[in-house]
Structure formats: C-alpha cells, structure tokens
Amino acid sequence: MTEEQSKNNREKREKDNKGYINYCYFCVDGEKxxxxxxxxxxxxxxxxxxxxxxxxxxxxxxYHQRKLSSSIKKARFLALLPVGGRKNLD
Structure with a gap:
C-alpha cells in the first residue's frame, strides 16, 4: 500500500466517524x-x-445490555410487556 492510499483510507475513516456518538443511554444518566x-x-x-x-x-x-434484556424478561413475566410480536387482526 502506498502512502497516498493509506492517507486516503485514514481520511475516509475519520470522515465516516464524524457525528457518531457512542454513549450508553444508561451510563450517561448514571443509572445502575x-x-x-x-x-x-x-x-x-x-x-x-x-x-x-x-x-x-x-x-x-x-453491562447495561445484559441488565436490559433481563429486565425485559422480567417485565414479560409480569405481563407488563407482550411476549410475542404484535399481530394484525384485520
């Protein structure tokens, strides 16, 4: 790979990553x-x-993805959330 190609690849990666925020929704709120x-x-x-x-x-x-999936399972068990997909009865 030439220097010019590696520079172009690096610039492309930097351009693609602009505006991408990778923050956990629950970590930002401080929820455990x-x-x-x-x-x-x-x-x-x-x-x-x-x-x-x-x-x-x-x-x-x-961490929060595991906690989220277990909370969703508990909510389904308590019948707060539906178990299956929503079905049209039309």
Missing amino acids: EISCKDVAKLKRFLNERDMVISRQKTRLCA
Missing part, C-alpha cells in the same frame, strides 16, 4: 439498575416485533 416496571423506557429498546434491539443499534454498553 434498570427497573422492569418502567415500561416506557424498556419499549424504547424493542423493535416493532417486540424483540430486543442489538447493542450495535442501541449503543448500550455490555
């Missing part, structure tokens, strides 16, 4: 525990089929 009773906050991390959204899309740290 994620309550299973806070349904509005949990629904933010579910897709339209009520599946947990991946870490890459939610930008959560590994």
Whole structure:
C-alpha cells in the first residue's frame, strides 16, 4: 500500500466517524439498575416485533445490555410487556 492510499483510507475513516456518538443511554444518566416496571423506557429498546434491539443499534454498553434484556424478561413475566410480536387482526 502506498502512502497516498493509506492517507486516503485514514481520511475516509475519520470522515465516516464524524457525528457518531457512542454513549450508553444508561451510563450517561448514571443509572445502575434498570427497573422492569418502567415500561416506557424498556419499549424504547424493542423493535416493532417486540424483540430486543442489538447493542450495535442501541449503543448500550455490555453491562447495561445484559441488565436490559433481563429486565425485559422480567417485565414479560409480569405481563407488563407482550411476549410475542404484535399481530394484525384485520
């Protein structure tokens, strides 16, 4: 690889990463525990089929992603969140 190619690749990577904020939603708020009773906050991390959204899309740290998934499981057990996907009855 020539110097010019490596410089172009480096500039391209820097340009792609501008504006990308990789902060955990719960770390910024300073929350250690994620309550299973806070349904509005949990629904933010579910897709339209009520599946947990991946870490890459939610930008959560590994610790909070594990806590989030266990809180969602508890909320489903308590019937605060639906277990399956939403179905159209039309």
